[in-house]
Amino acid sequence: MDRNQAHRNRKRGLKALHFLALFLTMSIICIPGLWIVLNSFRPTVEIMAKPAVWIPSFTLDHYRAMFGGAGEGGVPVLSYFRNSLIVSVVSTAIAILIGMSGGYAFARYRFRGKSSYFVGLMLFRAVPGVALSLPLFIVFAKVGIIDTHFGLILVYVALNVPFTIWLTDGFFRQIPKELHEAAEIDGCTRWQAFWKVEFPVARSGVASAAIFAFLTSWNEFALASQLTRSVGSKTMPVGLLDFTAEFTINWGGMCALAVLMILPALILTFIVQKHLIAGLTFGGVKG
Amino acid sequence: MFRRRLPEWLVLLLPAFIVIAAVVLIPLIFSLYSSFTPYKLTRPSTLWRWIGTANYERILTDAKFWAAFGRTVLFLTIVLNLELILGLCIALMMNKVTWGQRTLRTILMFPMMFSPILVGFQFKFIFNDNIGLVNNALQSMGFDVALPWLVDGKLAMFSIIFAEVWMSTSVFAILILAGLFAMPRDPLEAAKVDGCTPWQTFRHITLPFLMPFIYIAMTIRSLDVARAYDIVQIMTGGGPARRTELLWTLMSRTGYVDARMGLANAMGYVSILLSIAFTVYFFRKLSAARAELGMGG
Amino acid sequence: MSQVTLSNVVKYYGKSRAVHGIGLDIADGEFVVLVGPSGCGKSTTLRMIAGLEAISDGEVRIGGRVVNDLPPRERNISMVFQNYALYPHMTVRENLGFSLKVAKVDEAAIVRAVDEAAGILGLAELMDRKPAELSGGQRQRVAMGRAIVRQPDVFLFDEPLSNLDAKLRTQMRVEIKKLHQRVGNTIIYVTHDQVEAMTLADRIVLMQDGHIVQVGTPLELFNTPVNTFVATFIGSPPMNLIDGVVDGETIALDGGLTVPVPLQAQGRVQDGQMVHFGFRADNLMPEGHGVFEGGAVATLELPVILTEPLGTETVLFTEMAGTEVQAKMLNPRPVRPGETLKFQLMIDKCHVFDAATSNAIRV
Numbered sequence: 036m037d038r039n040q041a042h043r044n045r046k047r048g049l050k051a052l053h054f055l056a057l058f059l060t061m062s063i064i065c066i067p068g069l070w071i072v073l074n075s076f077r078p079t080v081e082i083m084a085k086p087a088v089w090i091p092s093f094t095l096d097h098y099r100a101m102f103g104g105a106g107e108g109g110v111p112v113l114s115y116f117r118n119s120l121i122v123s124v125v126s127t128a129i130a131i132l133i134g135m136s137g138g139y140a141f142a143r144y145r146f147r148g149k150s151s152y153f154v155g156l157m158l159f160r161a162v163p164g165v166a167l168s169l170p171l172f173i174v175f176a177k178v179g180i181i182d183t184h185f186g187l188i189l190v191y192v193a194l195n196v197p198f199t200i201w202l203t204d205g206f207f208r209q210i211p212k213e214l215h216e217a218a219e220i221d222g223c224t225r226w227q228a229f230w231k232v233e234f235p236v237a238r239s240g241v242a243s244a245a246i247f248a249f250l251t252s253w254n255e256f257a258l259a260s261q262l263t264r265s266v267g268s269k270t271m272p273v274g275l276l277d278f279t280a281e282f283t284i285n286w287g288g289m290c291a292l293a294v295l296m297i298l299p300a301l302i303l304t305f306i307v308q309k310h311l312i313a314g315l316t317f318g319g320v321k322g
Numbered sequence: 323m324f325r326r327r328l329p330e331w332l333v334l335l336l337p338a339f340i341v342i343a344a345v346v347l348i349p350l351i352f353s354l355y356s357s358f359t360p361y362k363l364t365r366p367s368t369l370w371r372w373i374g375t376a377n378y379e380r381i382l383t384d385a386k387f388w389a390a391f392g393r394t395v396l397f398l399t400i401v402l403n404l405e406l407i408l409g410l411c412i413a414l415m416m417n418k419v420t421w422g423q424r425t426l427r428t429i430l431m432f433p434m435m436f437s438p439i440l441v442g443f444q445f446k447f448i449f450n451d452n453i454g455l456v457n458n459a460l461q462s463m464g465f466d467v468a469l470p471w472l473v474d475g476k477l478a479m480f481s482i483i484f485a486e487v488w489m490s491t492s493v494f495a496i497l498i499l500a501g502l503f504a505m506p507r508d509p510l511e512a513a514k515v516d517g518c519t520p521w522q523t524f525r526h527i528t529l530p531f532l533m534p535f536i537y538i539a540m541t542i543r544s545l546d547v548a549r550a551y552d553i554v555q556i557m558t559g560g561g562p563a564r565r566t567e568l569l570w571t572l573m574s575r576t577g578y579v580d581a582r583m584g585l586a587n588a589m590g591y592v593s594i595l596l597s598i599a600f601t602v603y604f605f606r607k608l609s610a611a612r613a614e615l616g617m618g619g
Numbered sequence: 620m621s622q623v624t625l626s627n628v629v630k631y632y633g634k635s636r637a638v639h640g641i642g643l644d645i646a647d648g649e650f651v652v653l654v655g656p657s658g659c660g661k662s663t664t665l666r667m668i669a670g671l672e673a674i675s676d677g678e679v680r681i682g683g684r685v686v687n688d689l690p691p692r693e694r695n696i697s698m699v700f701q702n703y704a705l706y707p708h709m710t711v712r713e714n715l716g717f718s719l720k721v722a723k724v725d726e727a728a729i730v731r732a733v734d735e736a737a738g739i740l741g742l743a744e745l746m747d748r749k750p751a752e753l754s755g756g757q758r759q760r761v762a763m764g765r766a767i768v769r770q771p772d773v774f775l776f777d778e779p780l781s782n783l784d785a786k787l788r789t790q791m792r793v794e795i796k797k798l799h800q801r802v803g804n805t806i807i808y809v810t811h812d813q814v815e816a817m818t819l820a821d822r823i824v825l826m827q828d829g830h831i832v833q834v835g836t837p838l839e840l841f842n843t844p845v846n847t848f849v850a851t852f853i854g855s856p857p858m859n860l861i862d863g864v865v866d867g868e869t870i871a872l873d874g875g876l877t878v879p880v881p882l883q884a885q886g887r888v889q890d891g892q893m894v895h896f897g898f899r900a901d902n903l904m905p906e907g908h909g910v911f912e913g914g915a916v917a918t919l920e921l922p923v924i925l926t927e928p929l930g931t932e933t934v935l936f937t938e939m940a941g942t943e944v945q946a947k948m949l950n951p952r953p954v955r956p957g958e959t960l961k962f963q964l965m966i967d968k969c970h971v972f973d974a975a976t977s978n979a980i981r982v
Contacts (some may be wrong), residue, residue, distance in 0.1 A: 053418060056411075056415060057415050057416075057419065057426075057609070060412055060415070060611055061426065061429055064429060064430065064432060064433060064488070064492075065429060065432070066455075067444050067445065067448055067488065068432060068436070068444070070444075070446070070447070070448060072446055075445075082453060083453055084453075085452070085453070086461060086462070087453075087458035087459075087461065087462055089462065093340045095381060122506070127354050131429065132337075133337040133338050133341060134338065135339060136334040136335070136338070137334060137335050137337070137338040139334055140330075140331040140332075140334035140335045141335075143331075144329075144330065144331035145333075146329065146331050146332075152335070154602070154605055156338065156342070157541075157545065158598050158601060158602070158604070159342050159346045159347070159595040159602060160545050160546075161544065161545050161546075161594075161598055161600075161601040162346060162350065162594050162597065162598075163547075163551065163570060163590075163593050163594065163597055164548060164549075164551065165547030165548060165551050165570045165573055165590070165593070166353075166548070166570075166573065166575050166587075166589075166590035166591075166593050166594050167346065167582060167590075168347060168349070168355060168574075169573070169574075169586050169587055169590055170348045170349035170352045170353035170356070170587065170590075171345070173349075173356075173363075173583065174348065174349050174352060189341075189344070189345055190345055192341055192345070193341045193342050193344070193345030193346050194345075196338045196341055196342060197338075197543070199340070200338065223542075238526065250435060254436070254437030254439070254440070255437075256437065256438060256439040256552045257548070257549075257551055257552060257570075257574075261578065268479070272437050272439045272440070272552075275439060275440070275443060276556075286447060289443060289447075290447075293443065293444070296437060296440060297435065297436060297437075297440065300435040300436075300437075301432070301435055304431060304434070304435050305428060305538070308427070308428060308431055
């Protein structure tokens with residue numbers, strides 16, 4: 036009886052500990068983000084107040100200034116948002132088309148040196164953005180596509196293709212090859228079999244690969260900060276720096292822009308989270 | 323038919339090859355070349371002067387470079403290990419949760435969505451010595467301190483590591499959790515009946531099964547270790563007095579601030595090799611672990 | 620007309636040969652089963668007929684037309700896959716109508732054809748479900764329906780029943796046979812299960828290592844196997860084989876027993892020839908528990924090692940000349956392991972195979 040009691044107590048203690056640890060983890064994950072959101076609604080005076088003010092007041096000033104054009108510091112947030120959107124959407128669409136065709140090749144065809152090609156492609160993804168930005172800066176300047184949407188789109192396509200291949204390869208491999216065989220016997224050409232059968236079946240997987248690519252472009256900083264200079268092409272991550280002056284930082288404004296940046300990302304991710312995990316693990320585990 | 327047709331797989335892969343060659347390979351070749359010249363942005367003619375391996379000799383004998391290199395390797399080692407251990411703990415905890423697991427998993431994915439630059443900024447704000455959340459909280463609790471989180475060398479390194487771990491632990495946690503979900507129950511139950519303690523079960527059954535998932539996470543992470551550049555750049559810019567200088571910030575300073583492209587490209591090559599070494603290492607481990615568990619295909 | 624002719628068909632994978640020059644004539648409306656152990660090339664052969672594998676050498680004709688380089692869609696065939704290969708994003712109705720839709724048949728005709736197929740296979744209530752909502756047997760039926768709708772020249776079946784449990788398998792086997800009787804198309808059916816082959820086929824093609832070993836009706840393969848491989852592959856339990864040496868009118872089995880040379884091998888064996896002596900369990904029976912069909916009979920006293928009661932009969936495991944063999948007991952009575960029974964072996968139903976070539980020795 037005593038031993039049963041001891042085990043029961045231990046179990047209870049472990050349960051409490053488990054709950055506490057989980058709560059702490061979630062707090063650490065959530066608080067920084069929430070802090071940003073909170074501060075985007077607080078007046079600057081209150082953010083800077085000493086001693087700290089813990090009961091927040093509410094203001095939309097930062098958002099008003101941000102969307103009001105030349106408001107706080109005159110940061111043209113809307114232009115940055117538009118640039119980010121154009122660059123991310125276009126580069127994602129192209130990267131998905133190219134990556135999907137590559138992923139399909141890896142999933143469906145046998146050829147010599149397949150795994151070396153695969154690793155090789157991944158290695159190009161591993162090249163650090165900063166290291167790549169130096170020569171790209173020079174080359175793009177020579178070709179005359181620096182500081183343009185086109186230049187940045189091109190870079191992001193190249194950046195996203197390898198990982199898109201990884202993901203779509205995994206998704207296509209989950210589809211039994213009999214499916215396209217059946218479609219071909221049912222009268223399809225290979226091309227039709229792909230678009231009518233394999234693509235619709237892999238659709239959700241492709242969508243999550245697309246969102247992954249979108250997020251990479253949307254969030255990228257190292258390359259964008261060197262390849263874009265003007266209001267006409269700067270993306271939001273680069274624009275974030277506009278709030279930093281030599282010695283002062285407009286924290287409230289930055290927070291508001293941060294919220295604007297993170298919101299689309301959060302929504303998109305929320306939609307595809309399940310497929311995302313499946314794609315990553317499948318692509319990796321079944322090599 | 324007069325011309326031989328390319329095999330289908332090559333046609334499908336060709337666009338990928340072309341884009342990557344144009345955007346990555348050609349610039350890399352260019353930068354390889356320029357790393358053998360004293361190229362300065364301000365004096366274009368210097369691009370045509372071949373100086374052999376002088377740049378490499380220079381960085382290899384430069385104490386500042388080695389300090390940054392060593393710090394980068396140390397930083398990566400600490401960060402990756404911390405992320406792995408924390409990610410494993412979080413995944414094991416999440417696996418035991420009986421309700422609300424979906425919600426918790428979604429929350430867990432939040433940091434993955436943050437732009438590294440945003441993470442840098444966010445923690446720069448939180449660790450600000452004057453108005454940051456941490457110091458404000460400490461002061462409100464009665465400690466009369468203003469810890470110089472981003473100014474003191476050691477604290478700054480800690481802050482950066484904290485930010486990096488905050489951003490990337492999720493990758494490990496999520497993938498290891500996926501592994502735990504995929505884990506067959508029978509061996510676990512067999513081990514229990516055979517008298518294994520929870521620790522033994524974990525050590526001999528669970529962990530080996532999770533290894534491929536851990537290596538996938540490692541591989542994915544190693545693909546973009548250099549994202550830490552964004553964080554460091556915005557939080558400390560490599561300062562104070564170069565005490566958080568990593569390979570990448572040093573390189574960008576040399577290239578863009580000092581305009582010494584040749585030298586910077588030489589450093590770039592070292593950093594590329596470093597990244598590639600990490601990626602190849604984990605890819606290898608991944609294939610080995612896969613083969614061991616018979617998951618190849 | 621939809622006869623299928625294979626002449627000297629070869630398949631190479633890289634340097635290794637998977638199929639070695641197969642020749643086969645399949646008549647219009649015939650139900651042919653390709654059977655053999657895994658890796659024997661039966662599936663590869665079927666996939667070459669379907670156009671899913673390139674033909675390395677030789678010629679495949681469907682309805683008299685050479686189809687070697689035609690893509691699958693131009694061969695007018697349909698195929699049922701082992702894992703069904705239903706389109707998961709389409710309903711049953713869409714799955715059934717897909718081939719006609721691709722062929723741009725008008726809507727009304729598609730509905731008619733689909734409804735007819737659904738009627739034949741009893742799918743009417745499942746039409747708006749997705750494959751994921753169907754049971755294994757239902758999926759199997761949809762896969763067959765999809766094949767019917769096309770009204771192809773030839774049906775190809777690639778181990779269609781191997782993913783079903785034993786009971787369903789028996790049931791679907793009957794349905795496939797009924798389907799064939801109803802539509803009357805040529806069917807080429809691949810399986811590794813000899814029972815399926817025996818029960819379904821008009822003609823069985825038994826393959827091994829990329830070669831055809833024997834072609835014939837189920838009974839021909841059962842009664843006159845050309846070698847020991849066929850003898851042991853076809854029939855359940857497999858044919859008993861005991862090594863022996865010919866000695867005049869008798870065969871001296873290695874374990875010490877002596878049996879007469881069966882009628883069909885008489886005069887075709889030589890003294891001292893090493894042979895395998897083979898007989899089916901049906902032809903070794905305890906006295907009074909079998910069907911006696913005349914001819915020479917050997918009476919043997921054998922110990923029972925193990926019994927497998929099946930109801931109408933009991934399979935007895937016993938030892939004969941040092942080799943474990945199986946016998947069948949009709950109208951069974953309880954038998955205990957260890958008991959010794961008097962068995963009758965119907966000599967003229969027995970087979971003799973040359974030990975060196977494994978080929979059957981008979982008239």
